[in-house]
Every structure is written in structure tokens, then in C-alpha cells.
Amino acid sequence: ALPEIRTLTLTYALAGADCIDVAADPAAIAAAKSGLDAAERIAKADQRSGYRRPWLMVGMSAGEDPHFRKAEFDPAICPKDCPRPCEKICPVEAIEFAADFAGVRRDRCYGCGRCLPVCPWGLIAAHSYPTSIDAVAQQVLSQVDALEIHTHVGEHAAFKDLWQTLQPWVGNLQIISISCPDGEGLINYLKDLQQIMKVPESAPGKDLKASAIALKTKSHHVIWQTDGRP
Numbered sequence: 223a224l225p226e227i228r229t230l231t232l233t234y235a236l237a238g239a240d241c242i243d244v245a246a247d248p249a250a251i252a253a254a255k256s257g258l259d260a261a262e263r264i265a266k267a268d269q270r271s272g273y274r275r276p277w278l279m280v281g282m283s284a285g286e287d288p289h290f291r292k293a294e295f296d297p298a299i300c301p302k303d304c305p306r307p308c309e310k311i312c313p314v315e316a317i318e319f320a321a322d323f324a325g326v327r328r329d330r331c332y333g334c335g336r337c338l339p340v341c342p343w344g345l346i347a348a349h350s351y352p353t354s355i356d357a358v359a360q361q362v363l364s365q366v367d368a369l370e371i372h373t374h375v376g377e378h379a380a381f382k383d384l385w386q387t388l389q390p391w392v393g394n395l396q397i398i399s400i401s402c403p404d405g406e407g408l409i410n411y412l413k414d415l416q417q418i419m420k421v422p423e424s425a426p427g428k429d430l431k432a433s434a435i436a437l438k439t440k441s442h443h444v445i446w447q448t449d450g451r452p
Contacts, residue, residue, distance in 0.1 A: 224253040224314065231257030236264060239276045241397070243370060246280040246362045247332055254278055255365070277396050279368035282355065282388075284381040291333035293317070295346040297324035308337040308346060355387050363391035370399040375411045382418050 231242050231254040242258075244250045258275055265273035293308075297319065300306075309317045316330035317337060338346050363369070369388070373381050392398065400415060402408065 224249055226313070227253040228257040228260070232261045232264075235261035235276050240274075241277040241279050241368055243279040243281060243368075245332065246282055246358050248361055248365075250332070251278065251280065251362055251365050277367035278365075279370055279397075279399070280362055280366050281370040281372055281401075282358065282384065284371060284373040284377045284384045291335075291348045291350045292328050292331045293326050293333070293335075293337050293346055294349050295326065295341070300345065301343065304342060307340040307342070311336050311340050355384055359388060359391055363388070364394065367396045368398070369395055370401055372401045373415070374403060375405045375407050378411075378414060378418075381415060385418055 227244060227250055231244075234242055235258055242254060244254045255278065258278065262273075262275055293316070295308075300319075306317075306319060309319060312331075313334065313336065314330045314332065316327045316332075318324065318327060333348060335348060338348060369392075371381070371384065398419075400412070402412065
């Protein structure tokens with residue numbers, strides 16, 4: 223839920239996190255930024271020396287992006303006597319059974335998946351709705367400091383298309399992280415991605431200045447991915 227995103231962001235910021243990763247969703251970004259602002263006010267009031275506002279990171283995919291999945295079901299086939307645990311468990315009240323509307327409000331659902339296992343009849347499914355990367359980039363990349371790109375071995379063409387789409391914004395990012403599951407050919411694939419991300423020496427303009435920023439790190443920043451995924 224958005225209040226939880228704000229609270230967790232505030233907590234991790236005060237704990238000294240360097241970078242906080244949220245979904246590439248304007249509502250999630252706004253909640254995280256509110257938490258960062260609150261942490262900054264607290265740090266200032268407490269006169270915390272050395273406090274640094276964490277970078278805000280979003281994730282994008284070189285293929286289908288699970289961040290944009292939505293819950294779906296047909297309310298017409300729901301049993302009348304169902305206690306509707308899906309409605310109760312939804313953290314953003316995206317599931318409704320009202321006189322004027324029944325089902326999932328897609329503009330609220332952010333694909334957390336909590337409703338799927340609680341349906342007694344197994345009627346809820348999650349479907350991915352890939353959004354134009356260009357549209358997402360315009361909405362969110364101007365508001366954040368860092369980007370995590372999700373990819374898999376062999377997705378050369380998809381990664382290249384994504385990287386080209388991101389060019390107008392990468393110059394404003396502090397760091398770019400590549401997330402790729404292990405598999406046969408992983409090292410060669412990552413080397414290929416390095417080549418795709420390289421900036422030609424003759425490339426003009428500042429928009430491309432950070433295209434290769436993922437190939438270097440700052441010694442005082444460490445990114446830990448602790449959600450159990452690669």
C-alpha cells in the first residue's frame with residue numbers, strides 16, 4: 223500500500239540506505255518521495271551529521287514487465303455467499319462490489335498479488351499489461367535518481383531497443399543497475415550489454431554522458447538486493 227511505501231522509505235532512509243527501489247509507478251514514486259522528504263526533515267531536526275538523502279530507483283524490463291500486472295476476475299461468476307476476502311485484503315481498495323461497479327479498478331491495482339491466494343474459488347488471475355516504455359520513461363525517469371533494468375540471457379534486441387528509448391533520460395541518472403538471472407551464457411551476455419551501453423567517443427551532447435555509468439561504481443555506495451530475486 224502507498225502509506226507502507228512511504229513509511230518503509232522513511233525508515234530505510236534514516237537507517238542509512240544509499241538507494242531505495244520502487245516500482246516505476248507515479249503513485250509509488252510520489253509515496254516514496256514523501257517518505258524521503260519526511261526523513262530529511264527528521265534528520266535536520268535531529269542535527270544528524272553526514273545524513274545523505276538516498277537515491278530513488280525504479281525498475282524497468284527489457285521484456286514484459288511484471289510491475290505492470292493487474293488482477294482480473296469476472297464478478298458475475300462470483301458466488302453470492304462468498305465472504306469476499308479479496309475485497310478486504312486489497313491494500314489500495316482496488317476490488318469493489320458496489321451497486322455501480324463490481325470487479326477490479328485497474329487504475330488502482332498495482333499487481334501486489336495478495337488477492338490471488340485468498341480467493342476461495344480460485345477465480346482471480348494476474349495478467350501483465352506491458353506499457354509503452356517511452357510513456358513510462360516520460361512519466362517517471364525525470365523524478366528519480368537511479369534505474370534498475372531487468373533482463374534475461376538472450377534478450378539482446380529487447381535490451382537494445384530499451385536502451386535507445388532511455389537515451390533522453392539516462393544523463394540525469396546517478397547509477398544504472400542491471401538485474402539478470404543466472405543461466406548458460408550469462409557472462410557473454412553481460413559483456414554484450416556492456417557494448418550496447420557504451421557511448422561512442424564522438425557522441426555529442428550531454429544527454430549521453432551517463433550512458434556508461436552502469437560500468438562504474440562509487441566506492442561509498444553499495445546496493446544490496448534483498449528481495450530474494452536476482
